[in-house]
Amino acid sequence: MMQAKPKGNVDDTDISPRDLAARAAWLSFVGGLTQDQIAQELGISRQRAQRLVARASSEGLIRVRIEHPIAECLELERALKARFGLTSAWVSPGLGAGVDPLQGLAPFVAPVLERLFSSDEPKVFALGTGRTLKTVVDQLRAVDGSRHKLVSLIGNVAPDSSASFYEVIMRFAEKIQARHYPMSVPVAARDDVELNLYRSLPHVAASRELAKSADLAIVGIGQMGDDAPLYVDGFLTADELTALRASGGVGEICGHIFDAEGRYLDHPVNDRMVGVRVPEGDMPVYCIGAGASKLAALSAALRGGLIDGLFTDEWTAKALISQ
Amino acid sequence: MMQAKPKGNVDDTDISPRDLAARAAWLSFVGGLTQDQIAQELGISRQRAQRLVARASSEGLIRVRIEHPIAECLELERALKARFGLTSAWVSPGLGAGVDPLQGLAPFVAPVLERLFSSDEPKVFALGTGRTLKTVVDQLRAVDGSRHKLVSLIGNVAPDSSASFYEVIMRFAEKIQARHYPMSVPVAARDDVELNLYRSLPHVAASRELAKSADLAIVGIGQMGDDAPLYVDGFLTADELTALRASGGVGEICGHIFDAEGRYLDHPVNDRMVGVRVPEGDMPVYCIGAGASKLAALSAALRGGLIDGLFTDEWTAKALISQ
DNA sequence: CCATGAAATGAGCAAATGCTCAGATCGTAA
DNA sequence: TTACGATCTGAGCATTTGCTCATTTCATGG
Numbered sequence: 155m156m157q158a159k160p161k162g163n164v165d166d167t168d169i170s171p172r173d174l175a176a177r178a179a180w181l182s183f184v185g186g187l188t189q190d191q192i193a194q195e196l197g198i199s200r201q202r203a204q205r206l207v208a209r210a211s212s213e214g215l216i217r218v219r220i221e222h223p224i225a226e227c228l229e230l231e232r233a234l235k236a237r238f239g240l241t242s243a244w245v246s247p248g249l250g251a252g253v254d255p256l257q258g259l260a261p262f263v264a265p266v267l268e269r270l271f272s273s274d275e276p277k278v279f280a281l282g283t284g285r286t287l288k289t290v291v292d293q294l295r296a297v298d299g300s301r302h303k304l305v306s307l308i309g310n311v312a313p314d315s316s317a318s319f320y321e322v323i324m325r326f327a328e329k330i331q332a333r334h335y336p337m338s339v340p341v342a343a344r345d346d347v348e349l350n351l352y353r354s355l356p357h358v359a360a361s362r363e364l365a366k367s368a369d370l371a372i373v374g375i376g377q378m379g380d381d382a383p384l385y386v387d388g389f390l391t392a393d394e395l396t397a398l399r400a401s402g403g404v405g406e407i408c409g410h411i412f413d414a415e416g417r418y419l420d421h422p423v424n425d426r427m428v429g430v431r432v433p434e435g436d437m438p439v440y441c442i443g444a445g446a447s448k449l450a451a452l453s454a455a456l457r458g459g460l461i462d463g464l465f466t467d468e469w470t471a472k473a474l475i476s477q
Numbered sequence: 478m479m480q481a482k483p484k485g486n487v488d489d490t491d492i493s494p495r496d497l498a499a500r501a502a503w504l505s506f507v508g509g510l511t512q513d514q515i516a517q518e519l520g521i522s523r524q525r526a527q528r529l530v531a532r533a534s535s536e537g538l539i540r541v542r543i544e545h546p547i548a549e550c551l552e553l554e555r556a557l558k559a560r561f562g563l564t565s566a567w568v569s570p571g572l573g574a575g576v577d578p579l580q581g582l583a584p585f586v587a588p589v590l591e592r593l594f595s596s597d598e599p600k601v602f603a604l605g606t607g608r609t610l611k612t613v614v615d616q617l618r619a620v621d622g623s624r625h626k627l628v629s630l631i632g633n634v635a636p637d638s639s640a641s642f643y644e645v646i647m648r649f650a651e652k653i654q655a656r657h658y659p660m661s662v663p664v665a666a667r668d669d670v671e672l673n674l675y676r677s678l679p680h681v682a683a684s685r686e687l688a689k690s691a692d693l694a695i696v697g698i699g700q701m702g703d704d705a706p707l708y709v710d711g712f713l714t715a716d717e718l719t720a721l722r723a724s725g726g727v728g729e730i731c732g733h734i735f736d737a738e739g740r741y742l743d744h745p746v747n748d749r750m751v752g753v754r755v756p757e758g759d760m761p762v763y764c765i766g767a768g769a770s771k772l773a774a775l776s777a778a779l780r781g782g783l784i785d786g787l788f789t790d791e792w793t794a795k796a797l798i799s800q
Numbered sequence: 801c802c803a804t805g806a807a808a809t810g811a812g813c814a815a816a817t818g819c820t821c822a823g824a825t826c827g828t829a830a
Numbered sequence: 831t832t833a834c835g836a837t838c839t840g841a842g843c844a845t846t847t848g849c850t851c852a853t854t855t856c857a858t859g860g
Binding site: 523524 | 840
């Protein structure tokens with residue numbers, strides 16, 4: 155499927171090296187040993203110890219969390235809920251200007267999702283896609299959620315027929331060992347005939363039904379700037395993007411484009427999405443997103459009541475509250 | 478109750494300083510910023526940034542966990558279960574010779590207990606006391622376990638009438654917001670009359686009944702060397718300690734002393750404990766303990782089938798398996 | 801068998817970190 | 831107001847850490 159590079163960080167069946175890295179990291183972080191001491195303890199060179207610890211961090215073997223809720227963030231959560239009628243809000247501390255907001259948001263979101271997934275009661279979670287969700291799932295700890303079901307809200311085949319795209323649901327399913335129902339058709343149909351064809355496929359119809367009756371939807375949010383994900387990934391042509399913006403499009407959730415008031419556009423592009431449009435029924439929708447580029451989209455989604463819960467960072471929360 | 482020192486690390490209503498520490502730690506650990514950058518971001522001196530991060534770690538605002546199960550530890554867990562007929566075993570990676578085993582064991586045990594406490598089904602947990610359990614509870618994250626009940630297996634009043642001792646159940650209860658039932662009487666009665674008196678007190682009888690019907694017991698284990706906890710804390714005189722050792726006593730759980738085969742001694746000291754002796758009925762008993770000093774006691778408890786689950790560290794596990 | 805390239809290793813060095821000490825700041829009491 | 835004590839703060843320095851580069855090791859293919 156992919157390149158044959160032996161560098162792949164997927165979990166292959168290595169026995170020793172990763173173990174050793176974990177051990178070095180344990181000695182360093184938990185034991186507070188210096189690299190020299192680690193080297194001695196493990197019978198390796200100080201240099202190697204250093205590399206093992208670095209590797210453990212970069213491969214995500216280390217998970218750090220701050221136990222103390224920062225008052226300012228709690229206040230922002232309260233304000234977001236009050237201002238936009240959300241049922242839930244989570245605000246991560248910011249990491250300063252130069253840093254990708256996801257770097258802070260993802261490790262903050264992951265534990266919350268773990269809590270959701272560790273509910274004893276079997277639930278159906280409907281998932282979107284995108285870089286945000288992918289980054290979050292990478293941070294997710296392996297918890298046993300085998301009683302739950304995961305279903306995709308959106309097709310998983312890109313216009314160039316590649317299926318890899320941002321495969322989020324598989325990764326989620328691996329982490330929590332849940333049954334999963336991807337929507338194995340193109341994200342968008344090219345015309346109404348195709349749309350009806352896709353939707354009439356039994357496995358698609360089943361996934362759509364399951365998604366519509368899910369207990370909770372977890373989605374990202376896309377912006378409509380020049381580097382809109384829909385455009386970059388080839389779902390829209392440059393002309394279409396321009397046209398949609400002219401029609402007022404400022405953001406999208408699961409490929410469904412909406413205007414600044416959070417109303418979905420009445421536009422052919424929107425009508426040909428094979429997946430499910432949220433909100434659907436009384437299923438709560440939790441959205442994960444932060445950063446200046448997503449501000450307009452988030453603001454619109456909030457204004458239109460498209461979402462019920464929001465994960466974001468401090469900077470974005472402040473910006474949203476001050477309009 | 479305690480000294481009036483304003484240094485107490487109990488959660489007082491500070492607003493800013495701890496928040497700032499948490500924020501600095503977040504920037505450092507999650508954001509990977511250098512102290513200089515943190516200082517700039519927070520508008521403070523590099524020095525202060527350094528101190529804030531250090532403080533955050535020392536105050537336990539930071540929680541680090543290793544995501545990767547180390548093969549060698551898994552193997553030891555398997556071996557422990559097979560060898561001693563345990564239903565569960567957890568082995569933490571060792572931290573090298575010079576370090577208190579608890580420093581590694583406690584952060585390892587805490588997440589496992591969190592999982593136990595996050596079960597949706599209401600349960601009754603029976604708890605022992607001691608330094609081990611206290612260190613573990615300090616590492617525990619605040620999870621909502623308000624549906625559970627916590628009950629003490631042992632009295633909470635020391636011979637000198639001080640109640641503070643190792644107050645574990647309160648700390649657990651605070652962390653998980655569970656109803657708790659301490660056993661508010663002396664640990665040991667001075668004679669049979671007193672024993673019967675204590676046990677006939679309604680709240681003691683109720684606690685004992687609840688403890689006996691608990692879903693799970695979580696206990697530490699004590700050794701009977703010259704610095705036996707029972708002796709150090711004043712529950713035994715030096716003479717008694719010597720006598721008990723002469724009678725074969727090598728360890729104790731909740732103050733009940735047993736011999737090298739894990740059989741409880743038939744001795745007056747043992748008969749005057751007000752609390753509950755484990756195992757009791759079919760309630761599983763999980764024991765937390767590691768270190769050379771506890772080896773004999775652990776070995777005996779395992780041999781006698783006193784415990785069903787064991788939390789220990791690598792070194793101790795190896796020693797136990799090789800007899 | 802050797803040639804080749806990629807990854808692992810160790811040395812050296814610059815940056816970052818943690819610690820100590822002296823001075824500053826603040827609150828309290830005379 | 832001034833003196834006092836305790837904490838907070840910043841500078842300097844020793845230690846620790848992370849990075850780069852040259853070398854070695856290992857695996858693969860000629």
